[in-house]
Amino acid sequence: MLQRVLFFAGLLCGMGLLASPALHAQTHLPDTVHLHEVRVAVPRYTRYAAGARVQTVDTLLLKRQPGITLAEVLQQRSPLYLKSYGNGMLATVTFRGTSASHTAVLWNGFNIALPTLGESDFALLPPSPNTTVALQHGASGALHGTGAIGGAVVLENPVTFTPRQTVRVQQEWGSFGHSRTAASGSFSNGRLALTTAFTRTAADNDFRFRNTTAFGAPLETQQNAAFDQNSFAQELHYKLNQEQRLSVRGWYVKTHRQVQPSMGSANNHAEQDDENLRLMGEWQGQLAGGTTTVRAAWFRDQLDYREAGTPSLSLVHTYQSQVEHERQLLPHLLVQAGAEGQLFRAQVGGYGTDKEEKRFSAYSWLRYDPVPRLQLSLNVRQAWVEGFNPPLTPTLGANFQLVENPQHTLSLKGNVSRSYRVPTLNNRFWVPGGNPDLKPEAGWGYEGGLAHHVKTGGLSGTTEVTVYAQQVKDWIQWRPADRGGYPEAVNLSKVRGHGLELDTRWQYQPLPHWTLTAGLAYAYTVSRQQLPDAGARLQDRQLFYVPKHKVASWAEVRHQGWWLTADATFTGQRFTDNDNNNWLEPYALVNASLGKSFAWRSLEAQLMAQVHNLTNTVYQTMAYRAMPPRSFRLALSLQWAKANPSL
Amino acid sequence: MKLTYFKKSFLCVLAGGTLLTTSCDSNEDNAPKGAYEHGVFITNEGQFTHTNAEVSYLSRDTTTFIPELFKQVNNRPLGDAAQSMTFIGDKAYIAVNNSEKIEVVDAYTFASTGVINGLKIPRYMAALNTTKAYVTEHVGYPYLGYTGTGRVAVLDLTTNTVTKTINVGLQPEGLLLHNGLLYVANSDDNTISVINTTTDAVVASLPVGEAPKHLVLDASNKIWVLRGGYSAPGALVKIDPANNHALTTYGFAPGELGAGQLTINGAKNTLYYSYGGKVYAMSTSATAAPGTALINRNAYGLGLDPETNLLYLGVGGYNSNGWAVRYQTSGAVIDSFQVRILPNGFSFR
Numbered sequence: 001m002l003q004r005v006l007f008f009a010g011l012l013c014g015m016g017l018l019a020s021p022a023l024h025a026q027t028h029l030p031d032t033v034h035l036h037e038v039r040v041a042v043p044r045y046t047r048y049a050a051g052a053r054v055q056t057v058d059t060l061l062l063k064r065q066p067g068i069t070l071a072e073v074l075q076q077r078s079p080l081y082l083k084s085y086g087n088g089m090l091a092t093v094t095f096r097g098t099s100a101s102h103t104a105v106l107w108n109g110f111n112i113a114l115p116t117l118g119e120s121d122f123a124l125l126p127p128s129p130n131t132t133v134a135l136q137h138g139a140s141g142a143l144h145g146t147g148a149i150g151g152a153v154v155l156e157n158p159v160t161f162t163p164r165q166t167v168r169v170q171q172e173w174g175s176f177g178h179s180r181t182a183a184s185g186s187f188s189n190g191r192l193a194l195t196t197a198f199t200r201t202a203a204d205n206d207f208r209f210r211n212t213t214a215f216g217a218p219l220e221t222q223q224n225a226a227f228d229q230n231s232f233a234q235e236l237h238y239k240l241n242q243e244q245r246l247s248v249r250g251w252y253v254k255t256h257r258q259v260q261p262s263m264g265s266a267n268n269h270a271e272q273d274d275e276n277l278r279l280m281g282e283w284q285g286q287l288a289g290g291t292t293t294v295r296a297a298w299f300r301d302q303l304d305y306r307e308a309g310t311p312s313l314s315l316v317h318t319y320q321s322q323v324e325h326e327r328q329l330l331p332h333l334l335v336q337a338g339a340e341g342q343l344f345r346a347q348v349g350g351y352g353t354d355k356e357e358k359r360f361s362a363y364s365w366l367r368y369d370p371v372p373r374l375q376l377s378l379n380v381r382q383a384w385v386e387g388f389n390p391p392l393t394p395t396l397g398a399n400f401q402l403v404e405n406p407q408h409t410l411s412l413k414g415n416v417s418r419s420y421r422v423p424t425l426n427n428r429f430w431v432p433g434g435n436p437d438l439k440p441e442a443g444w445g446y447e448g449g450l451a452h453h454v455k456t457g458g459l460s461g462t463t464e465v466t467v468y469a470q471q472v473k474d475w476i477q478w479r480p481a482d483r484g485g486y487p488e489a490v491n492l493s494k495v496r497g498h499g500l501e502l503d504t505r506w507q508y509q510p511l512p513h514w515t516l517t518a519g520l521a522y523a524y525t526v527s528r529q530q531l532p533d534a535g536a537r538l539q540d541r542q543l544f545y546v547p548k549h550k551v552a553s554w555a556e557v558r559h560q561g562w563w564l565t566a567d568a569t570f571t572g573q574r575f576t577d578n579d580n581n582n583w584l585e586p587y588a589l590v591n592a593s594l595g596k597s598f599a600w601r602s603l604e605a606q607l608m609a610q611v612h613n614l615t616n617t618v619y620q621t622m623a624y625r626a627m628p629p630r631s632f633r634l635a636l637s638l639q640w641a642k643a644n645p646s647l
Numbered sequence: 648m649k650l651t652y653f654k655k656s657f658l659c660v661l662a663g664g665t666l667l668t669t670s671c672d673s674n675e676d677n678a679p680k681g682a683y684e685h686g687v688f689i690t691n692e693g694q695f696t697h698t699n700a701e702v703s704y705l706s707r708d709t710t711t712f713i714p715e716l717f718k719q720v721n722n723r724p725l726g727d728a729a730q731s732m733t734f735i736g737d738k739a740y741i742a743v744n745n746s747e748k749i750e751v752v753d754a755y756t757f758a759s760t761g762v763i764n765g766l767k768i769p770r771y772m773a774a775l776n777t778t779k780a781y782v783t784e785h786v787g788y789p790y791l792g793y794t795g796t797g798r799v800a801v802l803d804l805t806t807n808t809v810t811k812t813i814n815v816g817l818q819p820e821g822l823l824l825h826n827g828l829l830y831v832a833n834s835d836d837n838t839i840s841v842i843n844t845t846t847d848a849v850v851a852s853l854p855v856g857e858a859p860k861h862l863v864l865d866a867s868n869k870i871w872v873l874r875g876g877y878s879a880p881g882a883l884v885k886i887d888p889a890n891n892h893a894l895t896t897y898g899f900a901p902g903e904l905g906a907g908q909l910t911i912n913g914a915k916n917t918l919y920y921s922y923g924g925k926v927y928a929m930s931t932s933a934t935a936a937p938g939t940a941l942i943n944r945n946a947y948g949l950g951l952d953p954e955t956n957l958l959y960l961g962v963g964g965y966n967s968n969g970w971a972v973r974y975q976t977s978g979a980v981i982d983s984f985q986v987r988i989l990p991n992g993f994s995f996r
Contacts, residue, residue, distance in 0.1 A: 213698060213723055213724050214723070215759055215762060217723070262696060262697070262698050262727065263698065264698030264724055264725075264726045265726075265727040265745050265746055266746050266747030266748070268747075305791070306792060307788070307791050307792075312790065312791050312792055349790070350790065432877060477965075477966065478965055479964040479965060480945060480963075480964065480965065480989075481924070482924045482945055487965060492964075531967055531968070532968075532985070533985070534714075534985040536983070536985075544966075576697075577694075577699060577967070577968075578967045579968040581714070581715070581968070581987070623697065623698060624697075624724070
């Protein structure tokens, strides 16, 4: 198996590098080490993540294909495993062999996981084009709070007052009823900055597939899998004076989905409506030698599911606030302290009555560079939840530069981190079976690695290798209640894992008008719990839907307005049950796109053609959930940007 | 026996025709009709919406155990949420509730022979004869907002089709045929619906109390109903069909809640049932329900092999292999077999 993966990886590298003698610089190099770089628009916590693995995702996809969901972006650009129930259907992401609820998702500092389920559906997250997406692999309870056991997906909309006026519209058409419309605008006069983005995506998903669960394995047309999604994001930033600014951000996503039945299940014509409204305000001021930030947010998350009769409704209001202060205590010592409060108000049919839960946490982050070659971070967070207290979660991390010269830097990194996850509202309040006495899950992660940057002539690249070990205790699972007849949430199992991650990204510019970029991310993941075999002897079993091997790779050639992009992923065998009785076979998936932009004064037009699943691979990421065969898309966009007089 | 075999063989030789050879080869007394002609069949419900339902097979001498019988024989998954399995004639019928189908297999080889579609959440089956059967259907789930009635579908087993549906109470579960009448337990209701199998119409509704689940018939032709939800203690209710459906209730002690499975021994004089996460035994001549449990273990599935008089308990979680555990009727454990997810029932043949 490993040989096969390495062959595949090698093939893609070769393909990318040989495809053209030149490339362009769209790879975003990770910023994890240099203290003096922190004032630029990188996630606010990055400077406290010494020794941890934080990877920015190439957000070119978001800009080229506004409306694309995080599910699609991460499938193409990360080594994470996505469990997708169909094209546009429920999609969850796991880091390092944990589960979907062990992935924290933060939007401009706030956790946006659905508090009822404790996880995020990545098909419901189409980030606006100016969003930066960073992936923190590994436990990080001190930085990201509850749920950051396997890792965290961090979405930020950076503040910029650079004067600009742009308007962009885009229309895309595709196979199986796919259509996507996007419009966005951005304005700033140096004091006020406004950004607006609207997208609408719809698909019929009426593709053909072979139903291998039915007698005779007939070819069928996928039923009940259409969806449409509207997203509207608005940002307003206002500079009160040189020291203070106000920001307001809103993100509204409304998604209607038919719920694609699995091949073996009846089409029960289920439908799901999700409506997620997120509003936040932020004030930031440079006061008393430090930076103080106050944030408040209100989320309204509605999820309605129905098969027959009246829908099953769930509505949660989340109120959050955060206060934090950051200051440079010494020339080489940066500290941030903060506190946050959350209030959840849930109206869920299954709870019987409306429920409320309050959570608080306080944290302190510290970054210390005793010598230029060494960066240390020490972070700690303590959370308080009504009824029980999660453990204190510290993190200690370090980077050490082994080699630093104009061409190369090589750093050694290491990190030890604790994490926790508060039981979800469903875990605690569902009737019957919800268990108010559940303990929070708690985990430890240990990692070390090497990071290498090179820049010589037209070639630059960064490569990071990480090895890790982790364990999660008191993992919450549902099991048949002792009193029988219904499921009950209990702190059941303990999961141990270890693995290796490789991430390498390159750009090469051999001639002035030729650019080549390529990247590859590989994850080797072992994540196991002990379960009895047929002889009742405990055996290590790989968690279900955790592939041991996943490779994601991409390459792009740009030349005078033309670009050709290909991405390919390889996903290894995945067990579909925890006992490892059954599994899905490995598969490879290839997408490609060709684009050309035409500029005329302040107008720019782009035409792009895409092929998804180029090799027409039959694959599933969840057992018996059919995925689309080869499909095509064509997009046309128009952009108008006012020439900036100050430039 | 030997003599019989010899005679039959002799007849075959005399007949000499190739057509007859086949029937002689599958000689009932001596050659098995298939690898799985006799034994214990364990229905594994599987994870809801996951298409990993299965049937496990255990030979009575325990020398043969096949955890994934359906997939092994038919090279495809059984479906999503197997509810029950019923032997009728030479066939076995597996009701797969979230696939909304009944898979039909050869009772001896377990090879798939057909499927009955057009059902809504099929639960349990009972056969009037080898051509006509009934299956209870939930139609919808209350937790998803469904408030309509449940129903019973009438099946034509020669064509594998639904010929009629009969509306009954909410969430019909167990059913029992006796003396030309079909008794249906409406588990989200307080009644047993009685259907005339000649007219296929509901003729009576018996008020037995909250949440009737399963029914069995005892040696003196009394029908026993296990009932009980989560708001008040449940009971065993005895129905006397010969006496205008007179009801006698054997209430359970307060404290425990939740009716599970009900079965009866081969002599049809001892009831075994699961309730409140424990397994109890009660003689059909007892005057009150037992106060102490036979087995302090939560049985998701419960069965009694009428041939060997051994009790089978199905235990396990929602996302890992479960166990079929064999007990003496004294409550002493014998051994266990690792089956698949959520063993919810046992069929003996």
